[in-house]
Amino acid sequence: MSPLTLAEVTALPAVVPLLTAARALGLSRNTAYRLVNRGDFPCRVIKAGDTYRVPTLELLVLIGADRATLDAVLGTNAIK
Template identity: 55%
Template sequence: MQPLTLDDIRQLPAVVDLMTAARAFGLGRTLAYELARRGDFPCPVHRIGRLYRVHTSDLLQALDTTR
């Protein structure tokens, strides 16, 4: 699966699931969930029940400093 570009990310809704955020960083499913559980994901992750969600603005901010 191809990582998302900054242009792709700018077109996303305000909140995305963990796998969409993981694609932006080029991370696989297992590593993404492991990092989220440990609190080590590259940007803030919000847990809502069993779901992990990421604000697109947080994702863009984290990527702007890494790219």
């Protein structure tokens, strides 16, 4: 499966499953879980029960989305 494009990531809901975040970063399932278990996933991971979720905004920042993209996702001039 190919990594998600920036347009696909911006269309995601506010919080996504770990494997969706891994796909956006081009990581395999095994690598994603290994990084989470070591505490080394490259952005914040929220554990909810027995599942992991990642904030989409943090993915966008991590992959280097520009200011205009972030503003479009959050609303114009949301980030100061």
